[in-house]
Amino acid sequence: MTPTRPRVLCPEAAVSRTLLLGWVLVQVAGVSGTTGVVVAYNLTWKSTNFKTILEWEPKPINTVYTVQISPRLGNWKSKCYATTDTECDLTDEIVKDVKQTYFARVLSLPANANSYAGEPMYTNSPDFTPYVETNLGQPTIQSFNQADTKLNVTVRDARTLVRGNGTFLSLRDVFGEDLSYILYYWKASSTGKKTAKTNTNEFLIDVDKGENYCFNVQAVISSRRANQKSPESPTECTSQKKGVSRDMFFIIGAVVLVVITFIATLSLSLHKCRKARAGRSGKNAPFGVA
DSSP states (O other): OOOOOOOOOOHHHHHHHHHHHHHHHHHHIIIIIISOOOOOEEEEEEEETTEEEEEEEOOOSSEEEEEEEEETTSOOEEEEEEEOOSEEEOHHHHTTOTTSOEEEEEEEEESSGGGOOSOOEEEEOOOBOHHHHSBOOOOEEEEEEEETTEEEEEEEOOEEEEEETTEEEEHHHHHGGGEEEEEEEEETTOOOOEEEEESSSEEEEEOOTTOOEEEEEEEEETTOSSOOBOOOOOOEEOOOOOOOOHHHHHHHHHHHHHHHHHHHHHHHHHHHHHHHHHHHHHHTSOTTOO
């Protein structure tokens, strides 16, 4: 058998590998040794009713962060400049156009930035479209009333920081017909729930007369593929006082009248008896006795 010769790398391949290894070592040294800069990671959007904050990790050590945000076809704008926080409120930027898609990045710089002349390291966030991604906040029941067999419930639209015509818009102003509400209601003496849905802010539903009902509401954006529903509102309950029926009212009235008549007749009879007794006592008194 012919002995196998050991593989010998050509000089060009050996040089290329050496250069590649050297470049990697330089990058590692530049990140952790020379500058000591901590690079941000785990960038996360937190948004409810368009109040939007970008969060990230870690807590900085000898590092400050600057956040930049840009719409899809716009320029980068710096926010939260040279901060040691790990969050940045970007609401005032995203409410300019909530249907726009935004990108953000967190730049890392040495705490003593005056002595740093290199390009800052940064981490990109996921893209974010407020109209389809902001969470819906817990709705509020504005008023409710139960009369006979009708239950009326009105929902208050939450205010947002989105501006229009010089005022802050409500969720209804922003979402229009995309926003609907679901009402969950049940007899206070039972656990079986029923549902009703409206594209407005008001429910008017049929209920059983004289029964107390409990209910809560939930906001829904049906056009979304995900993140459609808000948390349910706090539960409210009606309090129906058991009224006296008309027939019972007349019966009780008649009984009261009979009792009053009996007492009046008895009082008059007792008065007459006392008067008669007094008359007889006067006639039988001895002569000369006043």
